[in-house]
Amino acid sequence: MSISRLVGVVGSRSLPVSFAPLVDRVVSSFLDRGYSVASGGAVGADSLALSAVLRSDSASRGFIYSAWSSVSGFPSSVRPDVERFIAAGGQVVWGPASVGSPRHVAVPALLGRNRRLVSACSVVVAFLHGPSRGSLYTIRHAVSRGISVVVFLCGGGVSLPDELIPKCRVFHRQEVI
Numbered sequence: 001m002s003i004s005r006l007v008g009v010v011g012s013r014s015l016p017v018s019f020a021p022l023v024d025r026v027v028s029s030f031l032d033r034g035y036s037v038a039s040g041g042a043v044g045a046d047s048l049a050l051s052a053v054l055r056s057d058s059a060s061r062g063f064i065y066s067a068w069s070s071v072s073g074f075p076s077s078v079r080p081d082v083e084r085f086i087a088a089g090g091q092v093v094w095g096p097a098s099v100g101s102p103r104h105v106a107v108p109a110l111l112g113r114n115r116r117l118v119s120a121c122s123v124v125v126a127f128l129h130g131p132s133r134g135s136l137y138t139i140r141h142a143v144s145r146g147i148s149v150v151v152f153l154c155g156g157g158v159s160l161p162d163e164l165i166p167k168c169r170v171f172h173r174q175e176v177i
């Protein structure tokens with residue numbers, strides 16, 4: 001699935017809820033410009049993006065790229081929003097992992113979810129806080145595909161690897177709060 005005006009909103013699972021207003025502004029800005037919004041359905045940045053889509057009554061313009069084969073695979077704190085999203089017309093691109101999948105199945109499913117999300121997007125926006133190997137993997141994949149990447153460095157000791165800095169539009173914590 002490739003949508004010409006799809007923004008992927010991804011990031012750290014540890015992103016504090018205090019960044020919800022920033023995520024809301026970014027999601028609203030893209031929706032206002034005609035984009036649809038995709039995310040991965042994890043806690044942190046993904047769930048803040050999902051909440052922003054739901055608050056804007058734009059679920060029909062949203063996509064969740066899931067590593068899981070059913071709603072029960074999502075973290076319990078995210079499941080109610082995923083169910084509301086689906087009921088409101090949001091689309092889920094299901095993955096291969098089932099609940100309780102061993103690590104050697106779950107990790108490739110999560111990385112595959114990230115690759116599928118990036119491949120469908122024309123822009124990726126990442127909210128980083130603290131260490132986030134999965135988010136950095138996603139950013140690298142987007143950069144390797146020539147997709148525009150915007151990164152918000154939101155604290156927690158996060159930094160962007162030197163090789164990615166010239167390839168991304170980067171905002172630092174003091175610029176975003």
